[in-house]
Amino acid sequence: MTIPFYKYQGTGNDFVIIDNRNGNFTQLSTVEIAFLCDRRFGIGADGLMLLQLKDGYDFEMVYYNADGNEGSMCGNGGRCLVAFAKHLGVIDKNAEFLATDGFHEAKVLDNGWIELKMKDVNNIEKSPEYSILNTGSPHYIKWENDIAKTAVFDEGKRIRYSPPFFQEGINVNFVQLLNDTxxxxxxxxxxxxxxxxxxxxxxxxxxxxxxxxxxxxERKILTPGGELKVKFEKKSESSFENIWLCGPAKLVFAGTITL
Incomplete structure (x- = not known):
């Protein structure tokens, strides 16, 4: 089977994207998806997405993690898929699509940035050292004094596989406020x-x-892959609405690969 694909990245978070509007690639296996995402033997990516038709929406987003398993919502992936939909002519400036966590809106700006509306947040678990909340995917926020020295892999893996997270998993974010960013x-x-x-x-x-x-x-955020911005309305100490993730989404290259 030969698969036409596109490679997109949003602040270094990269994805293999496949146009599946004809339904030809719905049956990709976990092993095949993991192979396509493999950086040595496949194309290489943090995840794979299918753009599919869905009644009542511009398209449907189906997202898989690099391990080949279907994942929860991916914000950078969603912005990249919106850019891909524009590239295909599926949308123009605005999009309405369905993802695993429900309905999303998006806007394509003239500067190439994509603004993606995220799900509302209605619960935050807090302690002095960390916060836990779900923004379409579950996240553990750990405050750091010197993020450059943080052992992200070792400490992140330890938290991700610790009780009570080890079964479903959780994304672990190490965060430092530095110069208003x-x-x-x-x-x-x-x-x-x-x-x-x-x-x-x-x-x-x-x-x-x-x-x-x-x-x-300020909501300005720097990651190792670049700058993003987040804007929202705070309704209460645990309720946030009208949440938008804003940043670039760029085509890296396109090609075909044979499985």
Missing amino acids: LNVRTYERGVENETLSCGTGVTAAAIAASNDSIGFQ
Whole structure:
């Protein structure tokens, strides 16, 4: 089977994207998806997405982690899929699509940035050292004094596989406020490693920071892969609405691969 594919990245979070509007690639196996995402033997990516037709929507987003298993919502992936939909002519400036966590809206800006509306957040678990919340995917936010020295892989893996998270997994974000900017590094479940950026993770970090004594207001966020912004309306200490993840989404290359 020969598969036409596109490779996109959003602040270094990279994805294999397949146009599945004809339904030809619905039956890709876990092993095949993991192979396509493999950086040595396949194309190489943090995840794989299918763009599919869905009644009542511009398209449907189906997302798989790099390990080949179907994943929860991916913010950077969603923005990349919107850019891909525009590339195909499926949308123009605005999109309405369905993902695993429900309905999403998106806007394509003239500067190439994509603004993606995320799900509302209605619960935050807090302690002095960390916060836990779900922004379409579950996130553990850990505050750091020197993020450059943080052992993201070792500490992230330890938390991700610790009780009560080891069964379902959780994404672990290490966050430092520095010069009015949130700096975020993330260990992602499903990739089981540090990624250059995590969209649902930076969204969770911005919300957690605004709900903490850290007092972050600007919503500008730096990841190892680049800059993102998050904007939202805070309704209460545990309720956040109209949440938008904003940043670039770029085509890297296109090609075909034979399985």
